[in-house]
Amino acid sequence: MLSLPLRSLLAQKIFHRTALRCVHVTSKHASEDEPKKKFDTFPISRYPLPKIETLPQSIQDRISEADEKTGFVPNVMTSYAHRPKEFEAFFNYYDVLMQKETGNLSKADREMIVVATSSYNSCLYCVVSHSALYRIFSKNPIVADQVATCWEAAAITDRERAILELAMAVCKSEEISQHYFDNLAKHGLDAEDAWDIAAISAFFSMSNRMAHFMNMRPNEEFHLMGRVPKTKSKPAK
Structure with a gap:
């Protein structure tokens, strides 16, 4: 049974462009009273994106952790989730190289x-x-x-x-x-x-x-990161 945060994580908006399917993954941190204009309307990948409940728990946990940390799910995760074993191999080696402490x-x-x-x-x-x-x-x-x-x-x-x-x-x-x-x-x-x-x-x-x-598209959030102060999410009422 998926937790509510994970259900929210996979809130999806489906649209078609040039016969390709795009699933827009909405972070649970998104503010409902501040609708965000989407400038890049290309699909985030030319391959279909899986539903989170079909993925191994380790991948679900990693996606949820990324959302908790950054406030959105990087499209590289949703794209590679099309092939779970390659997702695991890719991000394991990524961690070895990029999170190395020596x-x-x-x-x-x-x-x-x-x-x-x-x-x-x-x-x-x-x-x-x-x-x-x-x-x-x-x-x-x-x-x-x-x-x-x-x-x-x-x-x-x-x-x-x-x-x-x-x-x-x-x-x-x-x-x-x-x-x-x-x-x-x-x-x-x-x-x-x-x-x-x-x-x-x-x-x-x-x-x-x-x-x-894969014709992978970057999340729009990346463009302003490191340029403007990080906005804090509104406290729950």
């Missing part, structure tokens, strides 16, 4: 890699969603926008540039020479950090291609 890369460093890689691969979803996280962790929305547009011209540090040089070489499948390791070492980054950089770039290059294939 090594010398900060959360901002990791998101910067994702943004630059995704920009090169022209991934709308990942550029928008991870630029939001990069803005939050770096506390520098201007540089985050620059990296999303053209990292080579961005006002980043020499350390960050060394990180992105390796990340982009991996993204482009270029030759990986000792030069990259030596350059990282100048900024206190070792071979294990280089592995992390490469793994993040490689993983998100795959993610970019799958998002492109």
Whole structure:
């Protein structure tokens, strides 16, 4: 039996565009007295989106946790839920790479890699969603926008540039020479950090291609994250 929060989580609005089905997942945090205009009317994925009660409990719990934390359900979750086993594999590896607490890369460093890689691969979803996280962790929305547009011209540090040089070489499948390791070492980054950089770039290059294939659309909430103060939900009366 689903709890009321999970029932609310899957409040769905169905519409058709170019013969594709879109399920709009409404967060339980949405205010009923403040209707929100939806600007992007494309389906969030070209594949059908499952009902939450048909998914394994672990996936239901993860979706609910994301909604509790951010106030909405990222469309990458609903999209990958079309294939539950791949959902589990994708987000397990995501956590290993992006939630890692060892090594010398900060959360901002990791998101910067994702943004630059995704920009090169022209991934709308990942550029928008991870630029939001990069803005939050770096506390520098201007540089985050620059990296999303053209990292080579961005006002980043020499350390960050060394990180992105390796990340982009991996993204482009270029030759990986000792030069990259030596350059990282100048900024206190070792071979294990280089592995992390490469793994993040490689993983998100795959993610970019799958998002492109699915025609995945970013949640509109991502666009303002890290730009404007987070609005607090109204207390229940």
